[in-house]
Amino acid sequence: MRRHVELAAVTAIALALGACASRKPGTPDNEPTLATLADREAPVRPDQGVKSSEDKAIAAYRSFLDASPQAPQRAQALRRLGDLEMDGADARAAGATANAAAVPDYRAAKAQYLAYLKAYPNDPSNDRVLYQLARAQEQDGELEAALKTLDRLVDFPRTIYRDEAQFRRGELLFTTRDYVRAEAAYTTVLLGDSGNPYRERALYMQGWSRFKQGRLEDALQSFFGVLDLKVANMRGDDLESLPLTRADRELVEDTFRVTSISLANLSGAQSIPPYITTSTRRSYEFRVYQQLGDFYLKQERIKDAADTYAEFARRVPLNEQAPVMQARVIDIYAAAGFQNQALQAKKDFVTRYAADGTYARESVAGWGRAQPLLKANLEDLARHYHAAAQKSHASADYQEAARWYRSEIASFPKDADAPRNNFLLAELLFEDKHFAEAQTEYEHTAYDYPQHERSADAGYAALLANAQQQKAQGDAAKRSALQREGVDSAVRFGQTFRTDPRTAAVLTDAAETLFKLGDGARAANVAQQVVDLVPPASEANRRTAWTVLGHSAFDSGQFEDAERAYAQVLALTPERDPTRTELTERLAASIYKQGEAARAAGHTRLAVTTFERVAATAPQSSVRATAQYDAAAALIELKDWPAATRSLEDFRRRYPDHPLQSQASAKLAAAYLEQKQWARAAGELERVAATDKDPQRARDALWQAAELQEKDGSPAARAAAVRDYERYAKQYPQPLDGALEARLRLAEIAQRDGNAARRLALMKEIQQTERSAGAARSDRTRAVGAQATLALAEPAYEAYRSVALVEPLQRQLKLKKTRMEEALKAYGAAADYGVASVTTAATYRTGAIYQDFAKALLASERPKLARAELEQYNVLLEEQAFPFEEKAAELHEINARRAATGVYDEWVRASYKALAALRPVRWGKEERGEGAIDAIR
Numbered sequence: 001m002r003r004h005v006e007l008a009a010v011t012a013i014a015l016a017l018g019a020c021a022s023r024k025p026g027t028p029d030n031e032p033t034l035a036t037l038a039d040r041e042a043p044v045r046p047d048q049g050v051k052s053s054e055d056k057a058i059a060a061y062r063s064f065l066d067a068s069p070q071a072p073q074r075a076q077a078l079r080r081l082g083d084l085e086m087d088g089a090d091a092r093a094a095g096a097t098a099n100a101a102a103v104p105d106y107r108a109a110k111a112q113y114l115a116y117l118k119a120y121p122n123d124p125s126n127d128r129v130l131y132q133l134a135r136a137q138e139q140d141g142e143l144e145a146a147l148k149t150l151d152r153l154v155d156f157p158r159t160i161y162r163d164e165a166q167f168r169r170g171e172l173l174f175t176t177r178d179y180v181r182a183e184a185a186y187t188t189v190l191l192g193d194s195g196n197p198y199r200e201r202a203l204y205m206q207g208w209s210r211f212k213q214g215r216l217e218d219a220l221q222s223f224f225g226v227l228d229l230k231v232a233n234m235r236g237d238d239l240e241s242l243p244l245t246r247a248d249r250e251l252v253e254d255t256f257r258v259t260s261i262s263l264a265n266l267s268g269a270q271s272i273p274p275y276i277t278t279s280t281r282r283s284y285e286f287r288v289y290q291q292l293g294d295f296y297l298k299q300e301r302i303k304d305a306a307d308t309y310a311e312f313a314r315r316v317p318l319n320e321q322a323p324v325m326q327a328r329v330i331d332i333y334a335a336a337g338f339q340n341q342a343l344q345a346k347k348d349f350v351t352r353y354a355a356d357g358t359y360a361r362e363s364v365a366g367w368g369r370a371q372p373l374l375k376a377n378l379e380d381l382a383r384h385y386h387a388a389a390q391k392s393h394a395s396a397d398y399q400e401a402a403r404w405y406r407s408e409i410a411s412f413p414k415d416a417d418a419p420r421n422n423f424l425l426a427e428l429l430f431e432d433k434h435f436a437e438a439q440t441e442y443e444h445t446a447y448d449y450p451q452h453e454r455s456a457d458a459g460y461a462a463l464l465a466n467a468q469q470q471k472a473q474g475d476a477a478k479r480s481a482l483q484r485e486g487v488d489s490a491v492r493f494g495q496t497f498r499t500d501p502r503t504a505a506v507l508t509d510a511a512e513t514l515f516k517l518g519d520g521a522r523a524a525n526v527a528q529q530v531v532d533l534v535p536p537a538s539e540a541n542r543r544t545a546w547t548v549l550g551h552s553a554f555d556s557g558q559f560e561d562a563e564r565a566y567a568q569v570l571a572l573t574p575e576r577d578p579t580r581t582e583l584t585e586r587l588a589a590s591i592y593k594q595g596e597a598a599r600a601a602g603h604t605r606l607a608v609t610t611f612e613r614v615a616a617t618a619p620q621s622s623v624r625a626t627a628q629y630d631a632a633a634a635l636i637e638l639k640d641w642p643a644a645t646r647s648l649e650d651f652r653r654r655y656p657d658h659p660l661q662s663q664a665s666a667k668l669a670a671a672y673l674e675q676k677q678w679a680r681a682a683g684e685l686e687r688v689a690a691t692d693k694d695p696q697r698a699r700d701a702l703w704q705a706a707e708l709q710e711k712d713g714s715p716a717a718r719a720a721a722v723r724d725y726e727r728y729a730k731q732y733p734q735p736l737d738g739a740l741e742a743r744l745r746l747a748e749i750a751q752r753d754g755n756a757a758r759r760l761a762l763m764k765e766i767q768q769t770e771r772s773a774g775a776a777r778s779d780r781t782r783a784v785g786a787q788a789t790l791a792l793a794e795p796a797y798e799a800y801r802s803v804a805l806v807e808p809l810q811r812q813l814k815l816k817k818t819r820m821e822e823a824l825k826a827y828g829a830a831a832d833y834g835v836a837s838v839t840t841a842a843t844y845r846t847g848a849i850y851q852d853f854a855k856a857l858l859a860s861e862r863p864k865l866a867r868a869e870l871e872q873y874n875v876l877l878e879e880q881a882f883p884f885e886e887k888a889a890e891l892h893e894i895n896a897r898r899a900a901t902g903v904y905d906e907w908v909r910a911s912y913k914a915l916a917a918l919r920p921v922r923w924g925k926e927e928r929g930e931g932a933i934d935a936i937r
Contacts, residue, residue: 054091058084078119079129082112086132093139106136127159134168147172163189163196170205174212183209200229204251208258216262223259224275226251231287232280237324239287259288260295268292268304269311286312286321293328306332306341313352320366323353327373346377364475371436402428419449423458430465435472439465443489447496456500459493463506480517487513491526504530504537511548520552527552543572547583554590559597562590588614588621595627599634608634625655629664636667645671662691666701673708679717682708686724702728703738706745722749736773737780740766744784747791760795763788786833790841793826797845801852805860816856823849840895840907847891847914854884889918896923 061081065074086109093104113133117126130153137146150172153165170185186209189202207222230252236242239253263271269289276285289312296305306329312319313326326349333342353359353370360367405425409418426441439462446459466486473479490510494503507530514523530537530545537545550565566587573580595610611631615624628651635644648668655661665687672681682705689702706724709717729742747762770777770785800819805812824846831842858881865873895911898904915923 054084054088058088078112078116082109082116082129082132085109085112086136089136089139104139106140109136110140127153127156127161130156131159131161131165134165138168138172143172143175147176163192163198166192167198167202170202170209174205174209177212179209179212183213200226200251203229204255207255211258211262216266220259220262220275223255223262224281226255227259227284227288228278228280230255231284233283237321238290256287256291257295260292263288263292264295269308273315282316285316286319286325289325290328293332297332302332302336302338306345317352318359318363318366320363320369322363323349323359323366323370323373326352327377330377349377350374368478399432402432419445419452419454422449423454426458426461426465430461433468435465435468438462439469439489443492447492456493456497456502459489459497460502460506462489463493483513483517484519486510487517487522487526494526494529498533504533504541507533508537508541508544511545515548515551520555523548524552539572543569546572550586550590554586554593557593559590559593563587563594566590584618585621585623588618588623588627591617592623592627592630595630599630604634604637607631608638625651625658626660628654629658629660632664633667636671639674641671641674645675662688662693665691669701678708678712679714679720682706682712682717682720682724686720699728699732699738702731703742706742710745710749718749718753722746725749734776736770736776737778737784740770740781740784743769744787747788760792763791767792782833783835783838786830786835786838789826789833790830790838793823793830793842793845796823796826797849799823800849805856807861807863809860809863813860816853820849820853836898836903837905837907840898840903840905840911843891843895844907844910844914847888847895847911849888850884850891851888851914851918854881854888857881857884885918889915892918 058081061077061084064077065081086106089104089106089109110133113129113136116123116129117133120126123129130149134146134149134153137143137149147169150165150169153159153161154169156162159165166185166188170182170189173179173182173185183206186202186206189196189198190206203222204226207219207226210216210219210222230244230248231242234242239249239256242249242252244252263269269292272285272288272292276282276288289308293305293308296302296308309325309328309332313322313329316322326345330342330345330349333339333345351357353374359370363370402425405421405428409422409425415421422441422445426438426445429435429438429441442458442462442465446455446462449455463486466482466489470479470482470486473482487510490506490513493500494507494510497503507526511523511527511530514520514526527545527548530541531549536542546565546568550562550569553559553562553565566583569583570580570587573583591610591614595607595614598604598610599607608631611627611634614621614627618624628647632644632647632651635647645668648664648671651658651664652661652668658664665684669681669684669688672678672684685701685705685708689698689705692698692701702724706721706728709721709724712718725742725746729739729746733739743762743766747759747766750756750759750762766788767785770781770788773781796819800816800823803812803816803819805816827842827846827849831839831846833839857877860877862870862873892911892914895908896915899908912923
């Protein structure tokens with residue numbers, strides 16, 4: 001679809017360009033031309049699904065090229081036209097298989113590309129054009145021309161087509177039998193990008209190029225490289241069993257063929273070892289011998305073939321394929337009619353791969369392969385030595401006798417003595433520790449004959465043989481397979497011999513085994529059979545069966561069924577049985593999981609009752625605490641605060657050391673908050689602060705606890721608030737703003753309690769801590785420090801006000817001035833912080849000091865003077881007081897002007913009132929809030 005849209009768009013543009021180029025004389029000058037198109041912006045509209053075709057696109061491009069010989073888009077159009085011609089030829093080539101009339105023709109594409117190269121010989125993107133041209137030439141059978149074009153293409157040092165071009169050069173050179181240059185081209189591909197898709201094929205063709213030159217050893221290096229990539233670590237006895245694609249299979253088969261030819265022309269199997277140099281090659285080493293042996297067989301070189309297979313088994317005696325390869329020696333001789341050689345080969349096989357031999361002990365993986373081959377060869381040998389065994393009757397011939405039983409049973413399966421002989425054969429195999437074969441024969445005896453007197457015994461003995469295999473098997477996966485095999489046999493026993501007294505125990509063991517293997521559904525099915533047995537199974541077996549049913553139901557999420565099953569198990573379990581504790585835990589967990597499911601489904605009230613049922617059903621279980629906590633959490637979700645509070649308080653009493661205590665305290669605090677029990681909520685938050693491992697949560701909890709204690713307001717709560725703030729300040733000196741805020745709160749509490757000395761001490765501590773904090777200072781710490789400094793100025797202010805101007809006036813005046821300077825300095829220090837609320841207060845207090853000093857002068861005690869002198873003294877006092885009044889007015893005006901900047905607190909309002917007294921003409925108007933601010937402006 002995208003390509004069709006592109007073709008439609010190209011067609012539309014080309015037709016538009018053609019229309020512009022063919023404008024008739026007399027067309028107005030403002031009509032669009034080719035020149036104007038470069039400056040235009042074409043609006044992009046949603047695709048309407050314009051239908052087009054390659055033929056229309058080609059015609060459009062040709063029309064454009066004919067009409068616009070000088071257009072800047074000509075190069076692009078010429079190249080695009082070549083691509084479209086190429087696409088059309090490719091499409092016809094693809095359809096040639098289905099339609100003989102659809103003959104691909106690449107001439108038009110070649111012509112366009114050649115024209116482009118001629119017109120634009122130095123275009124840096126010509127590598128793409130050369131790539132397309134070479135492909136068209138090759139498709140058209142012009143191999144020489146294609147090779148020359150590819151030679152030009154690889155001269156582009158940065159072309160993205162380098163690896164493909166070199167590979168195609170190699171193919172063309174190989175076709176023309178120029179094997180030396182072909183090898184060089186393939187080698188160049190191999191030296192290129194490690195991720196290019198031509199490496200495997202290039203490696204393969206490099207080998208063929210060397211092979212064609214007669215350099216067999218070098219060719220084998222390449223061919224083994226191909227095998228490294230394609231068959232390393234693959235499982236399978238022959239090539240047909242390998243999981244390969246059709247193309248890879250053909251490549252592998254041909255590689256093995258030419259490898260075998262090369263080896264045969266060297267020294268045969270003796271030439272293989274020098275190439276088996278890595279673990280990768282050792283993983284498929286046997287295939288090399290196998291394929292070489294098959295190659296000899298096709299040439300009817302029987303001994304060479306047999307020697308090749310035997311050479312592998314000799315060189316790698318413990319390889320899992322060794323018995324398979326050795327067995328091929330037997331097959332080769334037997335097929336060729338060399339009976340003596342075949343018989344000797346069978347003896348060699350039996351000796352090398354005997355059940356008690358080195359191979360069986362040391363090659364676990366290979367032993368599984370060797371057993372059936374060993375069995376077949378032993379059976380063949382048994383037939384040969386049957387007559388000899390009848391004559392000797394020696395104890396050493398017991399194994400041969402066992403094989404005779406096998407032969408007799410195989411030859412006469414319906415004989416009346418067959419069941420008895422089969423049972424004896426199984427017994428002999430069991431005694432000889434061939435448990436797998438023994439199990440097979442026991443089961444054959446039990447189930448493949450009409451029932452006889454030893455049927456049930458044979459079926460039970462098969463289970464014992466399987467158990468012995470499990471005990472001896474070291475590989476976990478194989479042991480698991482044996483266990484499943486044993487379960488199948490046990491279920492079969494139970495179904496066949498339902499009234500046998502051993503059936504209940506057999507099915508119970510099978511159910512347990514299935515559960516251990518992770519097959520819970522089937523385990524439950526078998527356990528249910530035990531429960532349903534008539535007459536009933538023993539209490540011990542029913543107890544085990546119910547346990548399996550409970551575990552299986554629990555693991556599959558069927559918690560109601562699990563609860564019922566565990567209740568049955570507990571009913572069958574003695575009170576003093578040590579397993580009752582675990583079973584009780586399982587029962588509690590089943591109920592708890594039902595609560596979780598109810599909560600997840602949004603059935604919160606049901607979840608509460610289910611969680612609470614854990615305590616009623618299994619009060620001593622470890623999950624009871626979690627269930628009670630979850631019930632409380634669900635009650636909080638339901639906003640049932642009284643019930644949640646009761647549950648959490650009970651949780652607190654029952655489980656004081658539970659890991660969820662911290663979270664329980666947080667939830668209990670939330671419940672108390674909802675019930676406006678501030679002090680109790682604070683107490684819980686204090687516990688959170690003392691136990692939570694997260695420093696941030698602990699700090700926040702302690703602060704909130706202090707605030708709630710303060711909010712409660714009772715004497716005890718206020719004392720607790722003081723304790724919490726003090727603890728906060730001591731325990732969390734950083735971040736600084738929090739520690740200072742805690743001291744500030746303590747100072748406020750001290751002020752409310754009338755403890756001025758403690759308040760001032762705290763303020764002094766705040767001021768000193770903040771000033772010495774260095775880089776830890778912030779806007780918030782400065783604000784708190786400013787408040788403390790302002791508070792510390794109050795004693796200086798009160799000390800100043802306490803000095804009265806009375807006789808002796810000179811001394812009192814000097815003292816008042818000293819106190820005045822101290823107060824002004826203190827308020828100046830507060831104002832220096834630049835905190836608005838503190839600055840307005842300090843400014844007001846400073847103005848008030850100047851204003852008060854003027855009043856104090858005017859109201860000072862007068863000396864005893866004559867009337868005229870007294871009048872002159874009063875005038876002098878007024879002159880002395882006036883500058884202080886002016887200074888006071890100036891400071892209050894500064895405060896008042898802050899209203900224009902949005903600062904209008906109690907101190908600004910107080911300055912307004914002071915100005916009304918100091919300068920009533922200007923400031924004595926009635927205050928009107930924002931109107932007053934506008935008037936100042």
